[in-house]
Amino acid sequence: MHDDQTSNASRREYASRLNRVLDHIDQHLADPLELTTLAEVAHFSPYHFHRLFAAWMGETLGEYLRRRRLEIAAQRLAANTRLPVLNVALEVGFGSGEAFARAFKERFDCTPTQWRTHARQRWAQELVLSRAQHRNMDQAGRKPHQANNATHADDDGATQSFQEITMNVEVLTLPAARIAYLRHIGPYGPAIGKFWSGTVEPWLNANALIGRITYGVGHDDPAITAPDKCRYDAGVEVDAGFTPNGSANLMSLPGGRYAVVQFTGSSSNISAAWTEIFRDWLPGSGMQIDARPCFERYPAQGAMDPATGLFSCEICVPVKAL
DNA sequence: GTCGGGTTCCGCCAAG
DNA sequence: CGCTTGGCGGAACCCG
Numbered sequence: 314m315h316d317d318q319t320s321n322a323s324r325r326e327y328a329s330r331l332n333r334v335l336d337h338i339d340q341h342l343a344d345p346l347e348l349t350t351l352a353e354v355a356h357f358s359p360y361h362f363h364r365l366f367a368a369w370m371g372e373t374l375g376e377y378l379r380r381r382r383l384e385i386a387a388q389r390l391a392a393n394t395r396l397p398v399l400n401v402a403l404e405v406g407f408g409s410g411e412a413f414a415r416a417f418k419e420r421f422d423c424t425p426t427q428w429r430t431h432a433r434q435r436w437a438q439e440l441v442l443s444r445a446q447h448r449n450m451d452q453a454g455r456k457p458h459q460a461n462n463a464t465h466a467d468d469d470g471a472t473q474s475f476q477e478i479t480m481n482v483e484v485l486t487l488p489a490a491r492i493a494y495l496r497h498i499g500p501y502g503p504a505i506g507k508f509w510s511g512t513v514e515p516w517l518n519a520n521a522l523i524g525r526i527t528y529g530v531g532h533d534d535p536a537i538t539a540p541d542k543c544r545y546d547a548g549v550e551v552d553a554g555f556t557p558n559g560s561a562n563l564m565s566l567p568g569g570r571y572a573v574v575q576f577t578g579s580s581s582n583i584s585a586a587w588t589e590i591f592r593d594w595l596p597g598s599g600m601q602i603d604a605r606p607c608f609e610r611y612p613a614q615g616a617m618d619p620a621t622g623l624f625s626c627e628i629c630v631p632v633k634a635l
Numbered sequence: 636g637t638c639g640g641g642t643t644c645c646g647c648c649a650a651g
Numbered sequence: 652c653g654c655t656t657g658g659c660g661g662a663a664c665c666c667g
């Protein structure tokens with residue numbers, strides 16, 4: 314039906330414009346993001362924009378802004394223990410430390426400094442789980458990249474150093490990448506694979522973008538953000554003249570220094586690799602995360618083995634010196 | 636798409 | 652001294 318076609322087209326158009334706003338918010342988090350200016354970014358009137366945003370996101374613009382600021386703050390508090398709480402508050406857009414402390418406790422049921430100690434306790438618990446997963450993967454015949462560093466005899470040594478498991482991490486300077494992306498909002502995990510095969514691959518085919526380097530950009534920390542609100546972008550490198558259609562958007566992955574890990578495995582155990590980097594490698598690396606997004610980089614000829622579900626990619630974490 | 640009223644929440648002052 | 656909590660005026664937000 315013609316109505317369905319125009320309806321779907323307008324829905325994709327709305328998605329594109331609202332996703333641009335989400336990108337703009339994350340890139341200007343420290344600025345005073347007002348309803349009227351964000352409405353201009355989306356090319357909607359303030360009234361219409363507010364209603365559309367609430368219907369699309371399941372939360373009002375004000376609620377989203379506050380949630381985003383608090384989640385980024387929680388991430389930075391745990392990642393950089395030495396940074397004063399007030400600095401974190403100002404960096405994510407709060408005008409005062411008092412307002413930040415109140416909003417933080419309302420959201421996380423603890424004070425910002427308590428969150429730091431809780432985060433360390435969470436990591437200690439996850440360390441036990443991660444070792445169990447390592448044993449399972451090794452038993453399944455996965456090629457151990459650093460098997461000599463983790464002997465199976467002292468698995469229950471909870472007081473061991475976080476450096477016990479060392480990863481093959483390289484710090485590289487990557488060029489900026491211009492990508493077109495489709496966005497998925499929902500839980501990380503199996504749904505991402507279906508998103509690629511059911512939505513992204515047909516879109517790549519339709520736009521003659523097969524055989525290029527692709528990216529998976531996870532904008533949220535699933536340990537902090539509610540699963541149904543986690544954003545994931547499936548992106549592909551495009552030329553300067555490419556103009557996206559439908560719900561696709563353009564985004565520039567910033568260049569600069571990244572911690573890069575070669576990963577081979579399935580979608581079910583790639584999340585363990587991510588937490589391994591943040592928990593085991595990053596604290597002792599002399600580096601810290603900065604505001605750029607984390608992503609997975611898939612080679613142009615990369616293909617997932619349909620039988621085993623195994624694939625290869627590079628896990629890239631933006632870092633800067635402490 | 637505009638307007639207004641009730642409410643929430645921010646930012647400043649003060650204290651623990 | 653840095654962080655957190657409580658009180659309070661006013662601005663921004665939400666929604667009919």
